């Protein structure tokens with residue numbers, strides 16, 4: 001009799017152990033799931049925060065836009081429109097564009113295309129004759145379609161209701177001939193825009 005009782009007791013103990021082990025496994029699974037969920041939630045919160053405050057080093061407008069060498073105009077050529085950065089890239093040939101003669105010696109300028117008057121996008125008009133704004137002999141101007149503000153190739157205002165010249169963006173030249181334009185670093189335009197030209201060999 002005693003010999004039959006002993007295996008039954010051992011079986012009960014073994015079953016109890018298995019039940020306890022299953023409970024422990026379930027508890028640790030729940031703990032790991034909760035931790036993973038919390039990590040995901042925190043990650044998505046952080047991503048939203050960075051996106052909202054624009055801290056992820058944006059590369060379009062608002063951040064740095066790189067223009068490869070093949071897109072950079074030759075000295076004296078028409079300005080090139082850079083839509084991803086909302087600016088015109090201009091390569092001035094010597095004193096070109098320095099219509100008020102402040103001492104421009106040529107080079108690159110990134111001109112923000114937003115008109116300083118009421119914000120219209122300013123196009124380059126390669127056929128516009130400066131004679132219409134008292135600068136005869138100069139063909140090709142930035143001319144705002146909204147109220148006629150007119151700017152030289154260096155963005156210098158010569159005519160119209162705009163309160164100042166076109167604004168410029170910080171531009172640096174890279175070793176491979178490309179340029180970086182920081183579209184988040186904008187300086188108010190002035191008649192001295194030509195003094196901001198960056199030499200480009």
Ligand code: FES
Pocket residue numbers: 115116117118119120144145146147148149160161162
């Ligand atoms: S918005 Fe350009 S002149 Fe008025």
